[in-house]
Every structure is written in structure tokens, then in C-alpha cells.
Amino acid sequence: MTAQAAENIVASTWSGPLESPPQVPATADVVVIGGGIVGVSTAWFLAKQGVSVALCEKGYIAGEQSGRNWGWVRVQGRDTREIPMMQESLRIWAGLKDEIGEDVGFTRGGCFFSANSEKQLEALGAWVKTAQQFGIGTRLLSAAELRRHVKGAAVDWKGALYTESDGRAEPHKATPAIARAAERSGATILTSCAVRGIETSAGRVSAVITEHGTIKTATVLCAAGAWTSLFCGSLGINVPQLKVRGTVARTAPAEKMLNGNVFDDRLGIRRREDGGYSIAHGSVLEHPVTPSSFRYFVKFVPALMQEFRIVRLSFGREFFDEWQTPRTWSLDKPSPFEATRVLNPAPNKRVLAGIRRNLDTIFPQLASTPIVESWAGMIESSPDVVPIIDSVGSVPGFHIATGFSGHGFGIGPGAGKAIAGMIAGKDSGIDISDLRLTRFFDGSPIRPQSSI
Numbered sequence: 386m387t388a389q390a391a392e393n394i395v396a397s398t399w400s401g402p403l404e405s406p407p408q409v410p411a412t413a414d415v416v417v418i419g420g421g422i423v424g425v426s427t428a429w430f431l432a433k434q435g436v437s438v439a440l441c442e443k444g445y446i447a448g449e450q451s452g453r454n455w456g457w458v459r460v461q462g463r464d465t466r467e468i469p470m471m472q473e474s475l476r477i478w479a480g481l482k483d484e485i486g487e488d489v490g491f492t493r494g495g496c497f498f499s500a501n502s503e504k505q506l507e508a509l510g511a512w513v514k515t516a517q518q519f520g521i522g523t524r525l526l527s528a529a530e531l532r533r534h535v536k537g538a539a540v541d542w543k544g545a546l547y548t549e550s551d552g553r554a555e556p557h558k559a560t561p562a563i564a565r566a567a568e569r570s571g572a573t574i575l576t577s578c579a580v581r582g583i584e585t586s587a588g589r590v591s592a593v594i595t596e597h598g599t600i601k602t603a604t605v606l607c608a609a610g611a612w613t614s615l616f617c618g619s620l621g622i623n624v625p626q627l628k629v630r631g632t633v634a635r636t637a638p639a640e641k642m643l644n645g646n647v648f649d650d651r652l653g654i655r656r657r658e659d660g661g662y663s664i665a666h667g668s669v670l671e672h673p674v675t676p677s678s679f680r681y682f683v684k685f686v687p688a689l690m691q692e693f694r695i696v697r698l699s700f701g702r703e704f705f706d707e708w709q710t711p712r713t714w715s716l717d718k719p720s721p722f723e724a725t726r727v728l729n730p731a732p733n734k735r736v737l738a739g740i741r742r743n744l745d746t747i748f749p750q751l752a753s754t755p756i757v758e759s760w761a762g763m764i765e766s767s768p769d770v771v772p773i774i775d776s777v778g779s780v781p782g783f784h785i786a787t788g789f790s791g792h793g794f795g796i797g798p799g800a801g802k803a804i805a806g807m808i809a810g811k812d813s814g815i816d817i818s819d820l821r822l823t824r825f826f827d828g829s830p831i832r833p834q835s836s837i
């Protein structure tokens with residue numbers, strides 16, 4: 386492997402030539418908008434049921450959040466509304482390699498939320514009760530037990546919340562592999578293929594207009610990640626959504642001190658398949674202020690109050706980029722989705738410096754291990770930090786799956802199964818009734834249980 390290639394293991398997901406698809410199909414039973422883990426998993430589950438699916442991705446498969454995340458596959462600490470879907474997701478991850486015949490780097494190394502004080506340990510321990518309700522074997526580890534799992538940490542951790550059955554996977558591998566599995570099951574996967582909008586006939590979906598032509602269909606899933614609010618807004622559907630920039634880095638291969646995902650206020654770290662570590666700051670949520678920040682402010686107040694200690698507001702070009710982006714457009718001309726093929730924010734240098742500092746403080750044995758790659762991703766969040774999965778009543782045939790709020794990678798395969806069930810009108814066995822879009826407009830209290 387050349388030095389250049391070694392530096393771009395993660396970024397290889399969203400670089401390289403963008404080739405236009407040969408031809409879009411004239412018709413499909415279902416058109417999926419978005420080639421992230423949610424879109425491709427749904428396409429895979431639908432295709433396995435014999436449904437004809439065309440998936441349109443404006444850039445690369447996993448080019449945005451799904452290829453840029455930490456790779457944690459965890460049920461630990463989740464909102465109760467997500468837990469059944471996440472439990473199913475873990476079952477799917479465990480069998481994925483055998484089912485699709487490709488390695489996605491999934492392994493169960495456990496998840497550790499470490500506590501720096503007795504008070505913090507007690508607060509973390511509250512989730513053990515939640516876990517018990519769902520039959521999850523989460524428990525509190527003592528400081529000595531934690532030291533046996535995580536070696537050589539130079540901090541005085543008091544213990545940790547621990548779920549042995551949680552795991553991790555490699556984001557640059559997983560979503561492309563599931564997309565290939567969907568293709569083998571009969572789905573058509575189109576990259577460099579932005580969807581500009583939809584057509585309706587007699588009030589319901591009748592076609593999808595892409596930059597490369599029209600696909601006649603009665604059913605559309607919008608799984609457009611950070612673009613969902615803009616896309617849906619152009620159809621008159623209000624989807625409250627804000628973005629948070631996450632900066633991540635990867636070290637060179639190094640000594641194995643842990644085999645799981647470890648979170649501390651200062652650091653999120655997990656072992657990688659290549660022998661290095663994916664690392665990020667434990668307590669920085671950087672929100673670039675945009676016109677949407679003002680539009681949705683009231684709905685996000687509860688989440689902001691919960692996270693106020695760690696939210697950093699930044700004022701920069703994102704405000705003007707969104708300001709200048711049209712909110713409606715003509716479907717026979719290039720749309721905002723063609724203007725930004727890949728949402729590729731720059732990693733924040735100050736956050737990177739903090740990650741390096743915190744890594745060296747907590748794990749001094751890694752102080753001479755170089756960081757070989759860094760990147761950032763725009764996390765999209767819903768007001769209560771859990772996904773929105775719903776069929777839109779005002780536009781029959783139009784469905785939404787978005788708002789995975791910084792933890793959609795792990796739950797992606799389970800979400801795909803649940804969404805495919807919703808679309809096909811079949812019981813997937815996963816209850817998604819609490820994830821409807823209307824919860825933000827019908828006076829229901831907006832109560833985040835977990836954090837981004």
C-alpha cells in the first residue's frame with residue numbers, strides 16, 4: 386500500500402471519479418433517495434422481498450455521514466424508543482458477513498462509558514434499569530474491572546457503564562457492502578444521480594425526477610440525511626432538522642490497549658480493524674449557525690438545554706451557503722443537490738488539537754503514535770435526538786427516514802428492516818410508532834432521552 390493510499394482509507398469512500406449512471410430505469414416499485422446506511426439497508430430488505438427498487442445517490446455510496454462516523458454499533462445509552470430497532474440491528478450485524486458474503490468489520494468488543502467521578506458513575510448506572518427492561522446485559526464495572534478491559538489509562542476512572550454485546554464496524558466498508566448486496570438481490574443502485582423532486586398525480590406520488598431522467602413510481606423513500614429538510618421543504622413538508630459538525634481522526638496501528646468502544650468526557654475511542662484507533666473529542670458539539678437554526682430554534686430548545694455545556698456555536702460560511710440555497714427550484718434545471726455532490730466539511734483544527742491532547746493524557750502509551758487521517762462529517766439531528774420514520778399523510782406514497790441524530794450507523798440495518806416493512810405494508814416486528822413526524826407538531830412534549 387502506498388503512503389498516499391494509507392492516508393486515505395476513510396476518505397476513499399468519498400473520493401475518486403464520479404461517473405454518471407448508464408441509464409435510470411423507466412419504472413420502479415420504490416425509489417429510495419440517498420445512499421447512506423439507511424437508504425441502502427432499506428433497498429436491500431425491499432429487494433430481498435422481490436420489490437423492484439431504484440436507489441439514487443447524488444454522490445458516492447456512504448459519501449456523507451455513513452462513511453464518516455466513529456463506527457460504534459451500540460444499544461447502550463439509547464432512548465427507549467430506539468431500543469427494539471437497535472436490538473434487531475445488532476442481530477443483523479452479527480449475521481451480516483455470512484448473509485452478504487463480505488466483511489464489514491463487525492466485531493463485539495463491548496461499549497464502555499467511563500466515569501470520572503462517583504457522581505457520574507451513579508448517573509450512568511441509571512441506564513442499567515432501562516437495559517433490564519429490554520433484557521440487555523448492561524452493568525456497572527468497578528474501576529478495577531475497567532482496568533482489566535482498558536489497559537494503561539493514566540486517569541482515575543471510578544468505573545464504567547458496560548454492555549458486552551455492543552460492537553463496532555468499519556464505516557468505509559459496511560454501507561458499500563450492503564449496497565452491493567442490495568444490487569445482487571435485484572436493486573438498481575445509481576450514484577452521481579441527484580433526485581430533484583417528485584411528481585404527483587391525483588394527489589399521490591407518480592414519479593421521481595432525477596438529473597438523468599424520470600423514474601415512474603408510486604412509492605418514494607426520502608433517506609437523504611442532512612438534506613432531508615431541504616428536499617421535503619420543497620414539497621411543502623416541514624421536517625425540523627439541524628446540523629452538528631463532528632471531527633474525527635484515525636491513528637496509525639498501535640499497541641492493543643482495548644478491544645471495544647470507550648467514551649470519556651474528553652475522548653471517544655475505538656479499536657479499528659487495521660490496528661489503529663478511531664478517535665474523537667468526547668464533549669464538543671459544534672453547531673454551525675444557519676438560517677435553519679432560527680427557523681427551528683424553539684423545537685430544539687430541550688436538546689440545547691440538555692447539551693448546553695458542550696454545544697459550541699460557530700458562525701461561518703455555512704450560514705451564507707444555506708442563505709443562498711434556493712428552497713424551491715425548477716425540476717428541469719440543476720438543483721442544490723447537484724451543486725453539492727458531497728457534504729464534506731473540513732475537520733476543525735482546534736478540535737483536532739484537543740483530541741490529540743486528550744489522547745496523550747489518557748493513553749500516554751499512544752503519545753508517539755501518529756494521527757494519519759482526519760475528517761469531519763455533518764451530523765443531522767431531530768429535535769428529540771431520535772429518528773423520524775414515517776409515511777407522510779399529505780403526500781400519499783411519500784415516506785421519510787431521517788434524524789438519526791449521531792447514532793444511525795449502528796441502527797441502520799435494523800432501520801432498513803423496519804422501513805422496508807412500513808413501505809411494503811408488512812409487519813417487520815419492530816415498533817416504530819413513536820418515531821412519527823407528527824410528534825413535533827401535535828403538541829407532544831419534545832423530550833430527548835439520550836445525547837447526539
Ligand SMILES: Cc1cc2nc3c(=O)[nH]c(=O)nc-3n(C[C@H](O)[C@H](O)[C@H](O)COP(=O)(O)OP(=O)(O)OC[C@H]3O[C@@H](n4cnc5c(N)ncnc54)[C@H](O)[C@@H]3O)c2cc1C
Pocket residue numbers: 418419420421422423424441442443444445446447448449450451452453454455456457458459578579580581608609610611612613616631632633722726727761762763764786787788789790791792793794795796
Ligand atoms: C462524525 C460522526 C460520528 C458518528 N458516529 C456514529 C457512531 O459511532 N455510531 C452510530 O451509530 N452513528 C454515528 N454517526 C451517525 C451516523 O453516521 C448517521 O446517523 C447515519 O450514517 C445516517 O445515515 P443516513 O443513511 O440516514 O444518512 P447519510 O449517510 O448522510 O446518507 C444520506 C445520503 O443521501 C444523499 N442525498 C441527499 N439528498 C439527495 C438527493 N436529492 N438525491 C440523491 N441523493 C441525495 C447524500 O448524498 C447522502 O449520501 C456519526 C456521524 C458522524 C458524522
